[in-house]
Amino acid sequence: MAYSSLLLSLFCLFCLLLPSSISSRPAVKDPEMVAQEVVRQINSTRRNLEFLSCGTGNPIDDCWRCDPNWEKNRQRLADCAIGFGKEAVGGRDGQIYVVTDSGNDDPVTPKPGTLRYAVIQDEPLWIIFESDMMIQLEEELIMNSYKTLDGRGANVHIAGGPCITIQNITNIIIHGLHIHDCKQGGNTNVRDSPRHYGFRTLSDGDGVSIFGASHIWVDHCSLSNCRDGLIDAINGSTAITLSNNYMSHHDEVMLLGHSDSYTKDKDMQVTIAFNHFGEGLVQRMPRCRHGYFHVVNNDYTHWQKYAIGGSASPTINSQGNRFLAPNDKKIKEVTKHEDAPESEWKNWNWRSEGDLMLNGAFFTTSGTLSGSYAKAASFSARPSSIVGSITISAGVLNCTKGSPC
Ligand SMILES: *[C@@H]1O[C@H](CO)[C@@H](O)[C@H](O)[C@H]1NC(C)=O
Ligand SMILES: *[C@@H]1O[C@H](CO)[C@@H](O)[C@H](O)[C@H]1NC(C)=O
Ligand SMILES: *[C@@H]1O[C@H](CO)[C@@H](O)[C@H](O)[C@H]1NC(C)=O
Numbered sequence: 389m390a391y392s393s394l395l396l397s398l399f400c401l402f403c404l405l406l407p408s409s410i411s412s413r414p415a416v417k418d419p420e421m422v423a424q425e426v427v428r429q430i431n432s433t434r435r436n437l438e439f440l441s442c443g444t445g446n447p448i449d450d451c452w453r454c455d456p457n458w459e460k461n462r463q464r465l466a467d468c469a470i471g472f473g474k475e476a477v478g479g480r481d482g483q484i485y486v487v488t489d490s491g492n493d494d495p496v497t498p499k500p501g502t503l504r505y506a507v508i509q510d511e512p513l514w515i516i517f518e519s520d521m522m523i524q525l526e527e528e529l530i531m532n533s534y535k536t537l538d539g540r541g542a543n544v545h546i547a548g549g550p551c552i553t554i555q556n557i558t559n560i561i562i563h564g565l566h567i568h569d570c571k572q573g574g575n576t577n578v579r580d581s582p583r584h585y586g587f588r589t590l591s592d593g594d595g596v597s598i599f600g601a602s603h604i605w606v607d608h609c610s611l612s613n614c615r616d617g618l619i620d621a622i623n624g625s626t627a628i629t630l631s632n633n634y635m636s637h638h639d640e641v642m643l644l645g646h647s648d649s650y651t652k653d654k655d656m657q658v659t660i661a662f663n664h665f666g667e668g669l670v671q672r673m674p675r676c677r678h679g680y681f682h683v684v685n686n687d688y689t690h691w692q693k694y695a696i697g698g699s700a701s702p703t704i705n706s707q708g709n710r711f712l713a714p715n716d717k718k719i720k721e722v723t724k725h726e727d728a729p730e731s732e733w734k735n736w737n738w739r740s741e742g743d744l745m746l747n748g749a750f751f752t753t754s755g756t757l758s759g760s761y762a763k764a765a766s767f768s769a770r771p772s773s774i775v776g777s778i779t780i781s782a783g784v785l786n787c788t789k790g791s792p793c
């Protein structure tokens with residue numbers, strides 16, 4: 389019995405691998421295969437990276453933070469991601485580009501030295517900042533593929549104007565930026581590559597807007613107070629990890645999937661790990677549709693409506709989180725099943741495994757408890773008892789050249 393089912397699963401491994409290796413398009417892959425690949429790669433890279441481990445218990449940070457020469461080895465960070473966005477290489481294989489000019493944002497003809505000039509280029513770039521900067525953009529910052537924004541070593545704020553747009557592209561890493569007070573832009577032309585600019589309609593005013601994009605990793609950012617979402621991922625986006633971020637002072641925090649009728653999002657896979665959802669947050673941490681969501685080892689200390697919710701039958705695998713409910717008796721529930729009667733949502737797969745529930749917090753599970761979570765599992769959760777210590781430095785780190793961050 390065990391032998392034949394092993395054979396069967398090996399066989400299926402091949403029948404699933406073949407078509408995807410023949411196809412040359414970076415199409416959305418089968419979610420179950422993606423989950424298996426992610427775990428395999430984590431297992432093999434973990435071994436190579438152990439030499440730097442300084443035992444914070446946070447597997448991403450342990451991969452690079454203890455290196456006093458982080459400044460000389462910046463691109464190694466790209467190998468430290470875990471979860472569904474793990475393959476995002478960003479600008480790992482390109483040159484370092486130093487942003488020297490925080491002003492003069494020209495959306496159509498950006499000047500060399502500005503952030504916008506760097507992000508529109510076609511070649512991979514690892515983008516860093518010469519000094520502390522406040523960058524107030526005139527329009528959305530429309531990124532091109534294979535870029536990393538690395539704020540380590542400088543205090544960089546993208547704030548007070550439109551913020552970051554990741555649209556129809558792949559392989560983006562955003563690390564160590566303060567992103568806040570983001571506004572709408574649009575009704576004007578904006579450049580998205582050296583060869584092309586186009587007319588943009590009004591944008592939502594998100595901190596980070598991910599649209600039709602894949603292989604995205606947002607790590608150690610501090611986000612607050614934007615017009616729409618802090619990080620929204622919609623319209624067929626997948627292979628995303630949102631980790632180690634500190635979010636605060638915001639209503640609708642994360643929207644993952646924009647419409648119940650947009651069924652292309654049924655293959656979406658997002659890992660949300662080691663984040664601190666902090667003061668002044670209201671709801672949507674995240675709000676999910678259709679796809680597979682691994683919500684793991686996050687610290688939830690504030691919500692005013694609910695923490696995790698969704699509609700259109702998303703699969704939500706909540707593991708090893710710490711949920712501290714507000715004092716108000718009416719809002720102890722972590723979850724919110726939206727826009728459907730109970731007869732329908734009782735079939736959605738939402739589970740809570742090893743979560744720590746404090747101050748009366750409770751999670752309304754639904755669906756089956758059986759194997760249907762394979763596609764929503766991206767690495768093994770740490771015990772919820774250590775969530776406080778592994779999220780203690782969520783948000784932007786204060787890194788100084790020559791010493792560990
Ligand atoms: C990854 O490693 C864990 C623990 O060492 C092991 O249980 C698991 O089977 C491995 N998974 C894969 C896909 O290699
Ligand atoms: C992305 O694709 C959509 C169509 O799905 C298009 O409307 C939009 O302009 C594209 N954005 C960019 C920046 O190319
Ligand atoms: C999303 O992408 C599809 C292509 O898959 C496009 O036709 C549609 O207009 C987009 N939706 C939105 C809301 O822009």
Ligand SMILES: *[C@@H]1O[C@H](CO)[C@@H](O)[C@H](O)[C@H]1NC(C)=O
Pocket residue numbers: 543786787788
């Ligand atoms: C960062 O650390 C340095 C040295 O440890 C300290 O002088 C500085 O004030 C810190 N900056 C912030 C923004 O915390």
